[in-house]
Amino acid sequence: MPNEPKSPAGFVAIVGAGPGPADLMTLRALDRLQRAEVVVHDRLISSEVLDLIPATALRVYVGKALGDHAVPQQGIHALLVQHARAGRRVVRLKGGDPYVFGRGGEEVQALQAEGIAFEVVPGVTAASGCSAAAGIPLTHRDFAASCVFLPGHLADDDATHDWRALARPGQTRVFYMGIQRLAQIAERLIAHGLPPETPAAIVRDGTRPTQTVLACSLRRLVERAPAYGPQPGLLIIGETVQLSPDFHAD
Numbered sequence: 001m002p003n004e005p006k007s008p009a010g011f012v013a014i015v016g017a018g019p020g021p022a023d024l025m026t027l028r029a030l031d032r033l034q035r036a037e038v039v040v041h042d043r044l045i046s047s048e049v050l051d052l053i054p055a056t057a058l059r060v061y062v063g064k065a066l067g068d069h070a071v072p073q074q075g076i077h078a079l080l081v082q083h084a085r086a087g088r089r090v091v092r093l094k095g096g097d098p099y100v101f102g103r104g105g106e107e108v109q110a111l112q113a114e115g116i117a118f119e120v121v122p123g124v125t126a127a128s129g130c131s132a133a134a135g136i137p138l139t140h141r142d143f144a145a146s147c148v149f150l151p152g153h154l155a156d157d158d159a160t161h162d163w164r165a166l167a168r169p170g171q172t173r174v175f176y177m178g179i180q181r182l183a184q185i186a187e188r189l190i191a192h193g194l195p196p197e198t199p200a201a202i203v204r205d206g207t208r209p210t211q212t213v214l215a216c217s218l219r220r221l222v223e224r225a226p227a228y229g230p231q232p233g234l235l236i237i238g239e240t241v242q243l244s245p246d247f248h249a250d
């Protein structure tokens with residue numbers, strides 16, 4: 001068969017699933033999911049989205065079970081490459097947007113290194129989802145001219161972030177993976193000049209039916225923040241938080 005390709009050409013779509021509800025996925029994401037032969041996904045994907053995977057597709061879970069370890073990143077790369085090389089249509093399904101704290105960049109580098117064809121399908125990142133669902137604009141002409149996304153779990157190390165810059169007014173700070181570090185984050189910002197009265201919010205399970213919003217001054221938030229469960233949560237600090245209907249001044 002002269003026209004038969006020597007090796008079947010697989011393809012990997014790195015797809016953003018958004019923050020939870022299936023109707024917050026893009027139409028392109030839905031298309032790739034419905035045509036997938038293999039879906040490699042992690043923990044934050046909602047069951048509503050997982051239900052859209054065709055029954056015929058192979059599902060591979062690579063997330064963390066509670067107290068357990070996730071498949072190492074190199075293992076995920078190897079999986080994607082292996083299935084693509086076998087000629088399959090692979091979807092790497094990731095929470096939110098693949099290029100926002102999702103290690104999508106590393107997966108793309110691994111595919112490029114192996115010469116595997118791929119695309120990246122953007123998704124609604126947690127900051128956009130939670131912002132809309134909690135009534136907290138990320139920017140606003142009167143309050144915040146800029147908005148910064150940060151990985152909160154790195155806040156243990158004082159040198160990771162430029163705290164002085166982050167403490168300046170006129171910006172919205174969004175910490176992913178940060179609610180367990182709320183106390184350290186607040187302490188560092190306040191030490192660098194952020195007023196403790198600055199409005200701040202924790203949005204958990206943002207955009208999902210189980211969403212909760214706790215919004216008050218940063219000082220009160222540290223006192224009030226309940227024990228944290230496994231739900232994903234976002235920490236938002238800045239003046240626009242006062243626009244949330246859930247905001248209560250002290």
Ligand code: SAH
Pocket residue numbers: 019020044094095096097098099100101102124125126127129130175176177178203204205206207208232233234235
């Ligand atoms: N790529 C993802 C982020 C992955 S990091 C995105 O673009 O959204 C995982 C962190 O995202 C969680 O620790 C949490 O801080 C945040 N997150 C994801 N989904 C969320 C949701 N529905 N509500 C609140 N925070 C969420």
